[in-house]
Amino acid sequence: MSTQQVLGLRRVAIARRRPPRWHVHLHGSELAWALAFVVPYAAVFLLFAAYPIAYAIWMGSDPALYRELFDDPHYLEAAANTALFAGFAANIMMFAALLLSGFFMRRRWWIKAMLVVAMLPWALPAIPAYVSFHWMLIGDYGFLDSALWNLFGIDGPHWFNKRWLALAANMIAYIWKWLPFWTLIFLAGRMAIPQELHEAAAIDGASGYRRFLHITVPLLTNLYLISTALATVWIVGDFTASELVSGGAPSRTTEVLTTLSIHYAFDRSQPALGVAAALSALPVLIPIVVILMRRIERREVQL
């Protein structure tokens, strides 16, 4: 069983072909059918996405809300945490995924078996994963500190008593959950590189390191950038990791914008402030998304 079969990745390469366009314009009943087919999609989009988005912008349109936000030290801390989280976690995760995907390219049976095991965090729902991290790191008797003590005699830190450690714990949990997914993406990207390139370079005497540098890196750059941008956007929007792993501990210093926004809205009954806190991330997110969509559009959304 090849790695491609394990993952069913072969189609990625086939999908690159695009048929020419036959119909340029639709007429009469054709158009009516086509429109009818799109109606449910448009309805869902308008009712459950466009309308809430417009409503959110309306709720968060009062400038006074933003003055209130910037006067709140919790907000500034949450904004800083969000930036740190996105900056560190996205880049570490992508780099690790790139290296791991190279490891999984090797054609040995036990590496293929490893890949199946390594996919487990992705298959596991987010809540059990983060709950497990929470209990693994908590207090004196969490599994990690117990293991450090019993195996190596090291007295582990109290993870949720220091802001930096707690923030790191959230990041590690997030990376644990999503690393397999990005590894798979890069694995697909590497498999789409024609093997002949590597063979030709090898015949010319290029070492593994030079082949990586001059073949893999240039061909994966675009995918790597798209993935990093996408991961950044998703991390900024992630609620579950920060909420369940550290839960804001110690004393609400590890909140991110999303958790703060929900707490404003539902614990402090200030929904408009909550929406404003979330909206305040958009000036950073929208440029990333616009660049992302251009790149994706140009590449016909393929790896």
Place this chain on the structure above:
Amino acid sequence: MALCGALLIWTLVPVYNMLLIALDPDEGETEFTGTLFPDEPSLNSFRAVVSQDYWYLEHFWQQFANSFYVGLATMALTVAIASLAAFAIGRMRLTRVRVLTNTALIIYAIPSALLAIPFIRLAQRYGLSDNIWAVIAAEVMFAIPFAVLVLQQYATIIPMELDEAARIDGASPWQVYLRIYLPLTAPALAAVGTYALLLAWGEYLYQYLLLSSERNWTVAVAIEQFFDADEAPWNYMMALAIIYSLPPIAVFYALRRYMAAGLTMGAVKG
């Protein structure tokens, strides 16, 4: 080999930790004793969950059924709506609507928490507060843009001549969709269906905010409630979390070829 070992430890430790806590024999309050192996491993907590033998777990089977209901309804609606739209846009070349599909992808960029607050207000306005269909609507909304993207991509490997020939033989667009498009895109439909199912099963924020009565909760919300108590039985919570993880893991490993193919092809929402 060293990397392999490190990767195994990294992957399996959090999973092992779940088992360790769930196998703790204590009734009620669980003590963390700092052991690496359970002293007297016991399946008591699993028994408590499946027999609903604790007041937090009173509605377990109802909630389990709710999770399935949300997952399956999201899957069916996503596959139906997305395949119709992808057919119209990709195969019938309703080109102008492409703008709509691209705009819809922006949904992925918007923090779900941002949309959550107005969404809850709207659910109330639509008369869907504490209604499981509000959750289904939210999950479908999140699953659809990606599903359309994947289906459109997949359909490019099916020759247009098939559609052309059927049209010349007098088939209506509906018949082309039903007899040609659906059978030929079956693997991609399986991928997006699985994706929607797992998304709905694992999502937590909207389920937590939209559902207020215990009978309507999903398992995800039921796990969360343990956090609200100071002295909750954590072994019960972990047992619940493990049982909750089994269906998606089974689905994932059974269908991983489709999953990986479909998701990596469209590049991507986890």
